[in-house]
Amino acid sequence: LVQSYLVQARKAIAEGKTGSEEGGKNGDGGLALFRAYRGLPKSKPLIKFLSESGMRVILQQTENFYLADNSRQMPEADKPLFFTIDEKNNQIELTEKGIDLITAQGEDPHLFIMPDIGVEIANIEKADALTAEEKLTQKEQLMSDYQEKSERVHTVNQLLKAYTLFERDDQYILSQEGKVMIVDEQTGRVMDGRRYSDGLHQAIEAKEGVRIEDASQTYATVTLQNFFRMYHKLGGMTGTAETEAGELWEIYKLDVVVIPTNRGILRKDDHDKVYRTVREKYNAVAEEIQALVQAGRPVLVGTTSVEISELVSRMLKLRGIKHQVLNAKQNQREAEIVAAAGYPGTVTIATNMAGRGTDIKLRETSREAGGLAIIGTERHESRRVDRQLRGRAGRQGDPGSSQFFVSLEDNLMRLFGSERIAKLMDRMGMEEGEVIQHSMITSSIERAQKKVEENNFGTRKRLLEYDDVMNAQREVVYRRRRNALFGERLELDILNLIYDVSEDIAAGHKITNDYADFKLAIIKDFGYDTHITPQQFSALAAPALTQKLYDEAANYYDSKNEHIGQNTMPMINELLSQNTPYENIALPFTDGHKHTQVIANLHKAQATNGLDIVRQMEKGAVLSTIDEAWTQHLRQMDDLKQVVQNAVYEQKDPLLVYKFEAFELFKRMLSKVNHSTGAFLFKADVPVAAEAGFAEPNSYYEDDIVEPLPKLKAEKAISDVSLGAGQEDLDQAAELGLAPSIRQEPMRSQKVANR
Template identity: 45%
Template sequence: MIKQAVTNFLGTKFERDVRKIQPIVDEIHRHEDRLKHFGEEELQAQTEKFRRVIHERTHELAEKIAELKETKKRTESASDRERMAMQIGQLEPELHTATQEVLDELLPEAYATVREACRRLMNKDIVVRGHDMQWDMVPYDVQLIGGIVLHQGKIAEMATGEGKTLVATMPLYLNALPGRGAHLVTVNDYLAKRDSEWMGTVFEYLGLSVGCLDATEPGTAERRAAYECEITYGTNNEFGFDYLRDNMVHGLADRVQRSHNYAIIDEVDSVLIDEARTPLIISGPVGREDNKRYGEFNAQVSGLARKQARLVNALLAEAEELLGRAEGEEGDQDAWYQLGEKVLLAHRGMPKNKKLAKLLQEPGVRKIMQRVEADYMREKRLHELEEDLLYSMDEKGHQVHLTDQGLDTLSPKDHEAFVVPDLSQVFHEIEKDESLSTDEKRAKIAVQEREYAEKSEKIHIIHQLLKAHTLFERDTDYVVENGQVIIVDEFTGRKMAGRRWSDGLHQAVEAKEAVTVRGETQTLATITIQNYFRMYDKLAGMTGTAETEEGEFHEIYGLEVVVIPTNRPVRRIDQDDVVYKTKREKYAALLDEIERNHTRGLPILVGTTSVDTSETVSRMLRRRGIKHNVLNAKYHEREAEIVLQAGQPGAVTIATNMAGRGTDIKLAAGVVKCSVCAIDAQQPSFGRFREEADLDGARANEFGCNDDPPCGLVILGTERHDSRRIDRQLRGRSGRQGDPGSSLFFLSLEDDLMRLFMAERLAKIMDKLGAEEGEVITHPWVTKAIERAQKRVELTNFEARKRLLEYDDVMNQQREVIYDLRLFALEGGEDLKGEVWDMIRDAVLTRFDEYVPETEHEERWDLAGLKNRLLLEFFLHCPELPDENSLDTALEWEDRDAVADYAVERAETAFKKKLEDFGEEAERILSYIFLYTVDEKWKDHLYDLDQLKAGIYFRAWGQKDPLVEYKKEAYEMFVDLMGDIRTTLADRLFKAQMMPPQPMRTPRITRVSGPTLDTTDEGYAPGAAAPAARGFAPTGVAASAQAGPPTGVSDAAAAAAGVPAAARGPSTLVTNRGEGPAPAKPVSTGDKVGRNDPCPCGSGRKYKKCHGRPGSPPL
């Protein structure tokens, strides 16, 4: 009560925020009055004036930073470079702060300049996406407020139709003035292209350049030019993948992005929340091909699912008999309890079974099932009950578990087929067996490793197939088109062509649908949406629905949400939900409501949560003879046309998750009856006086304006989404810019949300209300229960996104180190030479520590072993160290530090000699070897991290926090990675040899694995570097199929030499969001050993650590 009184007195937080901004709006108007008298050239000269002011206030800091960077590049001393890096790190935040202070001062005049430019462009003919239009927009005061909020680095919540596209022009203009770039991030390529052309009219009038990423191809000069523009539009996927691609290139000139200065994210909740559960991934083909195995096991798993269905139907038949006994013999608790066990078992085996859904509607059945489940879980005996099934399902956790009976069904003749051996115990027994020689032990260990790998892979494939058959539904989670499985976005209803589920799940769904099973891929580069956008110096966003996720925006991104008032009051009537017992009753009532409003001549938008539901409603409407349009993942190509027609009188549009599609439904003439609505007149528009309504209060009530509006767009929802925000977005399609409208949701107790997250409360409520079949439920208890269920789901999803970020934060720190190393290599100079030398010195000292341990007495130093190791691994000749058969001993080297200094000195001499031998090509050769080594090791490290993450959750069974364990082991793996990089880099550099140019051969057409390329000679494309440009080759690398091209050599040449896509760069790799062509499959000449498979030699080590190492002898 006290809180409400304070709010009534002081206003809400958002009202207070707007009051603070109002003085800035008033100042904008004062500048605008002055600018009205400016001539055309004088107004356009404002841009140069602003730039000059910014330069005068910041140039000293900017020049100091540039000078330090250039000096650091030429400095060889590691300590000096580190000192300069710290100075740069201190000065850059100062420059950002100084720039923001100037922009804050310029804001009122800059916004007034944009507004005056919009006014002068009124009625000008423009062309947007091939359509002739006239400029007809000048920002309202509420749009000025939204623009100010965006400049402040906050999220502006603005209702649908309030002109967010125009709002963004003002902060983009202001933040582009320093010349470091300003980005506008959209949710799809259509909006990026449309808005860059549409709003580009204003920017170009004021002298700013505008680019669009989605109008260019990745990695091209055009893409780079788009980033060089002062303002750049693009989708979140393109921005994120360009960052990953930039950190895979082999030449500095191939990078396209510049600094991450300022970004505005349109539909910020869709990008930062809905998309945040899936990281951006660039992948390449894995070493093995086991696609056929998914098809082989699919028949078995499909048969298992059919057998489970028969088992569940039998359980339900028994349950129905028990129900008759329990109801007939009042007080027979045993019958009730047995009934609960049967129903619970059926629910765990097939939760969407129609007979089960009908049985759960009987009074008391759901309640007894929940009681039985609670008893078994409390006693930890649920697994005993589930052993009567072939597999059990957990819909909430999206998991499926194969029981022992299911395993026996899959392999009735071999009960050990799915029993994975305990390798640690097996290895221990082999090591203890004194009857075996060392080689025999290695051979036995290799056999056990292969058996373990085969069984694990078989279990993994079957588990993924089982998930595909039980948890993933066609036309809900995915669609099948042209022989391909295409994922459907659960939030937008859009098809996500090119995106694939990971870990073999997509292959399992492909096998289930009997389409071609494509190969698995391996992660080469990845970043989460959260960590990408957190790189920006200043981030802002705008959406129609952010308030419900305000806590997540603040906790994850440090973004504050400000609700901007609407320009005109919202006239939409949001009616209470109507709830029915069954879906059949719900659909019947929905169709009656559609027909009623259709005959009234009102446009209707029916919002569904899946493709399947939209097509079900469509079939019902066709049977009633009602014409309509369907907008879902199958018909998205007609989106613009369908949305254009959706506001016509009597139009019926069925849309899957219409929210966030970025286009307004504009009402046709005649749909709105009054010029000034009676509801609208109850409160004044923002900053205006109250208007006189066309109808008085009595007439408005007579026409139903306050409860059942006779005009405007009608929103009808077929079920509630898991998130309240998505429901608000659907409702927000109606009532734009003061238009009238209404919204109503039709629900049933069989809906997924109600069934999964409201079962216990609903069971009690239904029993108390005694609802009969066909009766509508509108009790406040149900409404509150729905809201609580949605909050629970939102909390679960938030925890999932937060957990993903916590795990990615570990990788993000490692990724920053690796990408900094790559930047060293790309930029070259003394900085690169110094970094390479530091790595070589560390590699030599690592070997020194192995042979000359600090804890050992000098008599136990293995100086001969050190000498041989340095010679074999790094080609370092150390004549002063004793040989194995030498009479000299370690006693001649009594000082351990002297041995280390000697080894380092020999390495430094050899390093300088190598640089002299390389001559003018030294920097390019260093860059190439450095990049190739880092990329190869980083790729393997990402694979190992994926494997670690996949199994880390089992640590919880041992009472350990999986996240803590992951951080600890990931750090240890990263230490190993850096050591591996240092050693491999030193090995390859010292073994690299200059080679004479290859003689020219008769021109021939070369076939390459990848995009179609017509190449001649040695596979060099026209304009590529001549063969002499690759006049060196690291020994043991040039002949390897894993070798990458030197900087300056074309992709075609690399492909002709047998270089895989992963080594060539990102142009032929595939992303999980549909960007880039699918990787071409290499020609196979026999069974290929995967890099992480056991080495066939029987050593017991992984192939990549044994005969798969560059320079190793062939098998």
């Protein structure tokens, strides 16, 4: 389809039918060219056509027409396409025609029509003919259909992204094991252990026909900015911070101080050489390298991606020029390749940032020939990366030179900077193969880079504003988790938890004034039958009722913990009297639904009359509940961040909507943590038989789960095996018919990132 529009554009423009300034009508070249660009902007024939004289100007004028009045007429341009791609914002969107094509393949015709949940539920509630059970069934079916549809639509969009916006050996590579590995666009290095989120990585794996691995689950998240803010003292050294001084001040309040060089810089930085097409540019690069090698100078060729480094390598092989390639696929030999790059006539092809940290030491003959020559095959989006590439030559007073080669088909020029230069080249009547080199062109390219940097800074700043919301929540959750992990304030946190749950129960049921439901809520959350009478429930205000319920629940919790100590102390005393060589014991705890093992120190347990066992149980319960709730919350926050972007259409600030909604989500998450943790702590007990000589349980514990004591001892012996027990204990456990409980370590399919 894109190819047909490109052919149509060529023909119409050749006949003089551009129609670019008025947007054009069907059959005009400007509209056909714009549709080809909207459909597949990375199409190589399209990129080549746009490099011809006047084509980019026609495209720009047509685009300006359709972007006017908030893109009011854009649907008219997009109508014949199956999908549209916004390359600048990395977004893709299905059109009506694309949706019809997918649904015509036997799919549900309403697959892309998302139901309005609120309206549909209201309609179900209004249906008097339905019973309560039928209403519930229909609501569940509605939610299930909505979730299935949203997941399938999301999958289709991610597959489209994988096929149209992501290219192998550019954004990612395939490893020898057949895994999709992300390549850092800034450094050209493989980002080991990193995966794209939201199903995009699985979509790329499906595209490449390799094994599709499970989606990664986020357990913790922090932006680099907020990570650095955790430190009181920040500082750093780099040769290229000057261009980022504004961002460093705005985000971290750090000044940038420029220190004069130790020795004068002898490197000669030439103005960029600009060509019309990529083909012309790479031919010029190969000729320049050949001339430099013949002059006896070492050459470092900087490329922006693995794909380009391999393309330049193939061109040099055809010319018989010996060289070394350093990219994400050969990163193991990095230091060795870079160290040898200073010999006369040596050519090293590297992704822009590869090899940094290893000095290129020049031989004397290399110095005499003019030093290291830097060849940049493309301008990077960031001026810092270009400066770092230039900075590989001319260190400590060494001679050297740097030269960048640019074409109008390069990503930076294509997206941000080529219109003005294209007009200039048109006026000068530039022919194929001719080069333009002028300070005005170089400064124009740097302005384009500055524009990209400003866009990227705006994106990072916006991301930080969103993460600041998450950071406040993160600090609250991590503080509670730290208290549980180290035992600091754990008792106080649990008392606060009991008060919060009591407040929820009391306040909620005072509104409905339903005493029966009030009693049921206490049984559900605290596991006992309250002594608060209906008269007290009616007479007391919500704050007084909260305090009374809190006092009752706290007293019950203390008595329950004493009961656990009484039940476990005889066994602990018996084990210590036998001079057992083990220091720790593993006790099973259950609330009838969840089961966990608590490891406690025998001597501490004896010294505290069994209360140390309770403290260890509390620690485990709080940690596991917080971790589970926090991972779910992170997933919900990611979804929320995507959803709130639609607030723009309601003339609302998405960030403000995000803050309000995130606060509500966080309150619900904390409430869920409180109720889940409280329910387990109040109901959990050690399953111990009464006939074993332990204390009789009080009236609250009549329904406890009971297990024979010998099995408990065996489980203790088994768990202690992992702490250093000998073969005799294993034999004893085997006689009791129990297999040792050996802790399994997690299996890792790949190296963990940054460990």
